[in-house]
Amino acid sequence: MTNNYPPRLYIFEPDAAIEDPRWQGRLIWQRIVVRESNPAFARLAAEKHALAAIEPTHGPGNESPSPVAGPSDVKLYKVRESPDDNSSQKMGVILAERLTLTS
Numbered sequence: 220m221t222n223n224y225p226p227r228l229y230i231f232e233p234d235a236a237i238e239d240p241r242w243q244g245r246l247i248w249q250r251i252v253v254r255e256s257n258p259a260f261a262r263l264a265a266e267k268h269a270l271a272a273i274e275p276t277h278g279p280g281n282e283s284p285s286p287v288a289g290p291s292d293v294k295l296y297k298v299r300e301s302p303d304d305n306s307s308q309k310m311g312v313i314l315a316e317r318l319t320l321t322s
Contacts, residue, residue, distance in 0.1 A: 226310060227300055229253045229261035231290050233318065234297040245289045246272060248296075252314040258298055265290035268312040 231251040235241055248269060255261040269288030289295045 224256035226254050226256055228302070228313070229255060229258055229265075229298050230301050231261075231265050231296045231298050233295065234293075235295045237318075237320070239295075241292070241294055242289070245287075245295075247318040248290070249316045249318040250314065251290060251296075251312060251316075252301075253312050254308065254310050256310075258300070261298065262291050264311045265296075265315075268315055272315075272317075 229252070231248065231253070233247055233249070237247065246269070251265045251268065253261040253264045255264055266288055269290050270286055273286060273288060
């Protein structure tokens with residue numbers, strides 16, 4: 220699928236507090252930078268990247284996996300557009316940094 224919209228940079232950052240139960244034990248990303256033509260495609264690319272970082276778990280019984288990494292959840296991550304000064308680069312995830320908690 221192609222479109223004629225110019226690529227833009229979208230930056231995903233956590234919007235929910237670290238203690239928020241909506242995280243449900245998910246890996247939290249400090250920042251994900253995506254180059255896409257619109258925020259919807261950027262959310263899809265960020266979610267796909269985050270899902271690839273999850274180690275598969277096999278639960279007991281006949282449970283079917285329904286993996287959700289988080290970037291597609293608007294209550295967990297905010298997304299903001301950033302100026303893209305080099306639209307000739309590749310599309311998709313440009314940078315992804317995991318949040319490291321220090322105590």
